[in-house]
């Protein structure tokens with residue numbers, strides 16, 4: 040289907056789970072945190088459900104889920120992980136044009152997807168339309184400090200920020216809060232989940248060069264190669280050894296937006 044400028048993840052389906060690593064502890068803590076918000080507001084729609092890293096554990100914890108994603112291969116992986124059976128309804132569709140009537144869900148969630156959608160505000164309007172009051176939207180936001188952010192900023196400056204991101208800058212929680220406030224939803228920050236990480240610069244830059252991250256897909260190869268060479272030299276100077284774990288733990292922050 041047409042992606043409307045959004046970035047579908049067909050080419051990442053095979054490596055997605057391996058490269059967007061989360062420990063079992065962090066995954067369990069996330070399921071627990073979100074599950075508590077969702078249990079009284081079901082069913083829950085996840086837009087950009089992907090391979091089900093969030094949706095599948097919630098389903099296993101007893102939350103009634105429905106998933107929408109542009110990418111059939113990503114949804115195929117989700118089904119594979121559920122032993123080849125459809126664990127809950129999965130729909131190939133666009134978050135900016137949801138194929139549902141109004142007020143059919145008790146809640147919705149979105150992680151790592153609004154930055155891929157140029158018309159991310161339309162996606163929010165759609166979520167508010169399909170979730171009934173008093174429902175909740177759970178949205179993961181980025182954080183904007185630490186060594187990885189510095190490396191990202193450095194790459195942005197060389198490549199052009201717009202090449203790295205087509206939709207919401209998810210490190211700007213305030214922009215999301217404002218957009219949802221305009222739709223009548225008030226923000227609450229949920230307790231931070233800490234993710235342990237073993238990511239080294241060695242591995243990160245190898246993954247950038249291998250095109251693992253979606254932001255690399257639309258960057259001219261020569262521009263990307265130059266930016267990586269330059270950023271590697273800068274990062275070696277700034278942070279030292281490429282084989283050390285750069286940020287042993289990082290925060291995963293969720294906001295709950297209550298619909299009146």
Ligand SMILES: C[S@@+](CC[C@H](N)C(=O)[O-])C[C@H]1O[C@@H](n2cnc3c(N)ncnc32)[C@H](O)[C@@H]1O
Pocket residue numbers: 042045046047048049059086087088089090091092093107108109110113132133134135149150151152155156
């Ligand atoms: C980075 S993955 C995140 C997957 C999952 N939410 C997670 O946290 O692991 C982004 C997913 O959003 C999907 N996607 C991108 N734009 C979309 C859109 N407009 N509507 C629905 N899904 C979209 C991609 O195909 C991909 O599967």
